[in-house]
Amino acid sequence: MRSLLFLLQKEFRQIFRNKSILRMLFMMPVMQLIILPLAADYEMKNIRVSVVDHDHSVYSNKLVSKIKASGYFILENYTDSYRAAMADIEKDKADLILEIPPSFEKNLVKEDESTLFLAVNAINGVKANLGAAYLRNIIQDFNREVRLEWIQFPRFSPVTSIEVQHANWYNPQQKYKFFMVPGILAILLTMVGSFLASLNIVKEKEAGTIEQINVTPIRKWQFILGKLIPFWILGLVVLTIGFAVSRIFYGIIPLGSFTVIYAFAAVYLLAVLGLGLLVSTFTATQQQAMLISFFLMMIFVLLGGLYTAVESMPYWAQLVTKANPVTYFIEVLRMVVLKGSGFAEIKEHLAIIFGFAVVLNGWAVVSYRKRV
Secondary structure, eight states, X not given: OHHHHHHHHXXXXXXXXXXXXXXXXXXXXXXXXXXXXXHSOOOOOOEEEEEEESSOOHHHHHHHHHHHHTSSEEEEEEESOHHHHHHHHHTTSOSEEEEEOTTHHHHHHHSSOOOOEEEEOOSSHHXXXXXXXXXXXXXXXXXXXXXXXXXXXXXXXXXXXXXXXXXXXXXXXXXXHHHHHHHHHHXXXXXXXXXXXXXXXXHHHHHTHHXXXXXXXXXXXXXXXXXXXXXXXXXXXXXXXXXXXXXHHHOOOOSSOHHHHHHHHHHXXXXXXXXXXXXXHTOSSHXXXXXXXXXXXXXXXXXXXXXXXXXXXXXXXXXXXXXXXXXXXXXXXXXXIIIOOOHHHHHHHXXXXXXXXXHHHHHHHHHOXXXX
């Protein structure tokens, strides 16, 4: 036990003397949590639209004014030439074209219907789909307003319609930041556990300090615990900092228990620390460890459900996510933070992560060699 305490004391001294590690531990989580949720936002705004108005009627002007007032669109061009609007698309000055036909108001009043034409620049598929959906919603809302005007006149009979009332659960305002922040927290803990831990151990190899430890009576399990425990503690500290930043900047307060979050995070850190230890056993330099860690982090981020829902991925990618521990941590954080889930709802995730911890740490211990 005295040897282990000596190793822990040595590790904490090394960590707090290393300014680059301190910056990655404390500055990186704050910067990423402030910048990434603001930058990675699927709520589209400032969508540029060119309107081709062949009617120039009261109703067409009302529709254009409603589009401008929505806050989602910028009226890039208002013309009666479709060729001019198409030129805006080709020059990348516009994202959508809305064409209003010559008899728009006349058909709307006399025949109870009219047709609009919508052309979308679909190079950016997400922006195209969302922009078109926003515009269709505005047009439908405008259609309801026109119908309410007609009902006042006896010659128009109200058309039977079905209204759908809906409620947004767990994220009432549909803020994408609420979806992103728990995922970013999971990625930050993964970086602390696997990336920094592996670099720290490999640095010992390069400095030759492991050779000095080899001549001491310190056992292999003591050396491994002495390397992993500090980053296990620091990982929980980073998680605490992350929740503080989320509360201050985004007003995110977990609906579930912090006990559930920290209990799962403690087991998860054991798993990713085992991964970091495993990487260190197969690398001799920090550059090698960085390359392998970067490769793994790319897989974790892209196939972890951070940006794209796992259910939306191809079948083969969904199979890969089952072998990705980050996937389970992101899901658990979103469940506890946004839905208020407890141990009963996350018990399967906890069992899987515990399995990852046993396998990765067992593999790392077997592969580890004290003499390198």
